[in-house]
Amino acid sequence: AQTVTQSQPEMSVQEAETVTLSCTYDTSESDYYLFWYKQPxxxxxxxxxxxxxxxQQNATENRFSVNFQKAxxxxxxxxxxxxLGDAAMYFCAIMDSNYQLIWGAGTKxxxxx
Amino acid sequence: xxxxxxxxxFRILKxxxxxxxxxxxxxxxxxxxxxxxxxxxxLKLIYYSVGAGITDKGEVPNGYNVSRSTTEDFPxxxxxxxxxxxxxxxxxxxxSPLLNSPLHFGNGTRLTxx
Numbered sequence: 468a469q470t471v472t473q474s475q476p477e478m479s480v481q482e483a484e485t486v487t488l489s490c491t492y493d494t495s496e497s498d499y500y501l502f503w504y505k506q507p508x509x510x511x512x513x514x515x516x517x518x519x520x521x522x523q524q525n526a527t528e529n530r531f532s533v534n535f536q537k538a539x540x541x542x543x544x545x546x547x548x549x550x551l552g553d554a555a556m557y558f559c560a561i562m563d564s565n566y567q568l569i570w571g572a573g574t575k576x577x578x579x580x
Numbered sequence: 581x582x583x584x585x586x587x588x589x590f591r592i593l594k595x596x597x598x599x600x601x602x603x604x605x606x607x608x609x610x611x612x613x614x615x616x617x618x619x620x621x622x623l624k625l626i627y628y629s630v631g632a633g634i635t636d637k638g639e640v641p642n643g644y645n646v647s648r649s650t651t652e653d654f655p656x657x658x659x660x661x662x663x664x665x666x667x668x669x670x671x672x673x674x675x676s677p678l679l680n681s682p683l684h685f686g687n688g689t690r691l692t693x694x
Contacts, residue, residue, distance in 0.1 A: 468639070476620075512672070512683050513682065558622060558623070565636065567625060567636070569625060569639065570623040570624075571622050572621055572622035
């Protein structure tokens, strides 16, 4: 069974600063995908970034980047130049070859103006 | 374009009653998921489907059943409701979760079993 752990229930960062959200996971598969999703108060899940496990290069998407450490089963999200609109719940998720999408408990990100 | 529609929004059940949570999407998505979210917790996968006629168990399937007779509809059935099934239920769909296509969520159904 796959598991995803987000150890930070809440994080806060000053606007324009950088923040890192942590995520660790466990899987017995060698081929899988990792995702970070954002859930604003509207409740809709918004895909932030994804990483294929077979790729060594860390994914980046504008101000969002990941630090993927496959051996350590770690998948942290770095948000640079934080903006007020980044405030939301952030969820880490893993998908295996059976297309099961398993989620962490989430981290609430607060942006201080 | 309605997206993912869940009904009802709220429901109170007595222990032992049954009900069906409806989920329909109009985006021709093959992948559909049912999750429950307990207070302060993440999403737990109940069942999922990769296409019409195909369903699979997720992390917490006990006490639930699903069917996928059409691409659009993915109802979740609760038989013999128990207080442990009190939660918020989310249905989601995606064109292809392995591509950069987003996961669309419904607005959720808040279920209380007393």
